[in-house]
Amino acid sequence: MQFSMPSVGKWIAIALSLIIGCGALYLRSRISQPEKTEEGYKAAKKKRNLLMMAGVLALWLCSGLVLGSFQLGSRTFTVEISPARMDILGYSVSSSVVVTWIVIAALSVFALFVRFFAVPRFQETPRGLQLVLETAVGAINNLTKEKYGHENEGLASYFFAIAALFLGSAIVELFGIRPPTTDLSMTFSYALVTFVLINVYGIYKKGIKGRLQSFVRPKAIIAPFKLLSDLAVPISLACRLFGNMLGGLVVVELIYFALGAFSVGIPAVLGLYFNAFHPLIQFFIFINLSLTFIGEAVEEVE
Amino acid sequence: MTDIGLIAIGAGIAVLTGAGAGLGMGIATGKAVEAVARQPEANSKINALLLLGLALTESTAIYGFVTALVMIFTMGK
Numbered sequence: 001m002q003f004s005m006p007s008v009g010k011w012i013a014i015a016l017s018l019i020i021g022c023g024a025l026y027l028r029s030r031i032s033q034p035e036k037t038e039e040g041y042k043a044a045k046k047k048r049n050l051l052m053m054a055g056v057l058a059l060w061l062c063s064g065l066v067l068g069s070f071q072l073g074s075r076t077f078t079v080e081i082s083p084a085r086m087d088i089l090g091y092s093v094s095s096s097v098v099v100t101w102i103v104i105a106a107l108s109v110f111a112l113f114v115r116f117f118a119v120p121r122f123q124e125t126p127r128g129l130q131l132v133l134e135t136a137v138g139a140i141n142n143l144t145k146e147k148y149g150h151e152n153e154g155l156a157s158y159f160f161a162i163a164a165l166f167l168g169s170a171i172v173e174l175f176g177i178r179p180p181t182t183d184l185s186m187t188f189s190y191a192l193v194t195f196v197l198i199n200v201y202g203i204y205k206k207g208i209k210g211r212l213q214s215f216v217r218p219k220a221i222i223a224p225f226k227l228l229s230d231l232a233v234p235i236s237l238a239c240r241l242f243g244n245m246l247g248g249l250v251v252v253e254l255i256y257f258a259l260g261a262f263s264v265g266i267p268a269v270l271g272l273y274f275n276a277f278h279p280l281i282q283f284f285i286f287i288n289l290s291l292t293f294i295g296e297a298v299e300e301v302e
Numbered sequence: 303m304t305d306i307g308l309i310a311i312g313a314g315i316a317v318l319t320g321a322g323a324g325l326g327m328g329i330a331t332g333k334a335v336e337a338v339a340r341q342p343e344a345n346s347k348i349n350a351l352l353l354l355g356l357a358l359t360e361s362t363a364i365y366g367f368v369t370a371l372v373m374i375f376t377m378g379k
Contacts, residue, residue: 081375236361243364246371285357292354 014065021058024051060264068261079250083183096180103168103180136160147291149298155197159287162190166283173249173275181245181279184238191237194290198233202297214297233293237286244282248274305377313373319366326359 028051034041083095118129126134137160144156166181173179180186202211215223215230252274256263334352338345 081371236365239368240357240361240364243368243371247364247367285353288354289357 010065010069014062017058017062017065021055021062024055024058027051028055060262063264064262067264070261079246079253081184081246083178083180094183094185095178096183096186099172099177100165100169100180100186103165103172107164107168136163143288144291147288147295149295155201155291155294158197159291163283163287166279166286170276170279170283173279174271178249179245179279181241182249184242187241187245188234188238190241190286191234194237194293195234197290198230198293198297201294205298211297237289241282241286245279248278309373309377313370316366316370316373317363320363323359323363326362327356330355330359 028048031044031048031051033048034044085092085094086098087093088098114129114133118133122130137156140160140163141151141156144152144159148155169179169181199211202214206214215226252267252271255267255270259266330352334348337348341348
């Protein structure tokens with residue numbers, strides 16, 4: 001990074017926008033806010049809003065101009081489809097694996113902390129952390145029961161763990177590290193676990209014969225199509241999660257690239273959608289679909 | 303025409319799947335609104351169904367997107 005001296009015109013623009021911004025915000029603080037029932041309430045509110053917008057816009061322009069005079073080397077738009085690899089103890093390891101290890105370690109520490117410090121202090125009426133935990137566990141239990149049809153503690157705890165892992169990787173993205181969910185091999189392994197669970201639960205509930213019979217129902221001729229659609233489940237789950245996560249990543253990178261030095265404030269607001277809200281929806285859909293497929297496999301057909 | 307140009311055209315065609323997905327999602331949402339208007343008490347159930355349906359519909363667009371990405375990132379090298 002190196003600082004290049006702005007030209008005289010640029011200096012004037014910086015100073016002007018700074019003065020306008022500070023002046024607008026100062027003027028805004030001078031306008032007194034009348035009571036809601038008084039005469040000039042609407043006019044004063046409109047004026048205050050306009051001055052606020054002008055001040056923030058001018059300050060944003062100023063920050064962009066100042067940051068624009070720092071040269072960050074050549075800016076090119078690069079997004080890799082697979083994350084970078086790194087060497088650990090002589091093995092070439094994908095960076096998403098390392099990030100997942102870190103997330104797992106953090107989650108384990110948190111879980112141990114909760115187990116040894118928070119759980120003994122749980123009371124009859126939940127408050128604070130206990131309330132959050134009980135709501136989360138209850139929600140997952142309800143979802144499992146609704147989709148799977150029976151109470152199943154093991155399935156619920158597996159999906160709770162997956163949800164925690166996804167949540168951890170979403171938080172990692174907020175720190176600017178590439179989240180492990182943008183790796184196709186990572187999402188595919190999650191989807192593969194779902195595929196195994198579908199078959200294990202299907203065989204466990206109906207027996208091998210019953211599981212095979214579900215392919216030839218209602219007619220034997222549709223067996224190949226049913227087999228194909230069963231095999232497509234892990235691929236579609238993996239590609240859906242991967243595509244959505246990578247799509248969000250690409251969009252955020254594009255915003256940073258397009259705004260250049262002016263990327264102050266705007267990416268934070270858009271990132272709230274693309275890095276926080278959108279992944280959560282996708283994780284919920286992944287868990288929901290997994291449970292739906294498992295529930296379909298164990299469904300009794302008369 | 304260069305290879306990279308052909309790849310770009312192919313990627314563009316691949317993401318055209320978004321049109322179908324958009325159409326399907328629009329129809330599904332419209333029907334869900336109709337259903338809620340008819341039976342407001344079934345709101346939560348319709349919502350859950352709609353979300354599931356949208357996820358399945360959206361996957362066509364996502365497949366096109368992933369195909370385009372794979373084309374751009376792996377075929378150009």
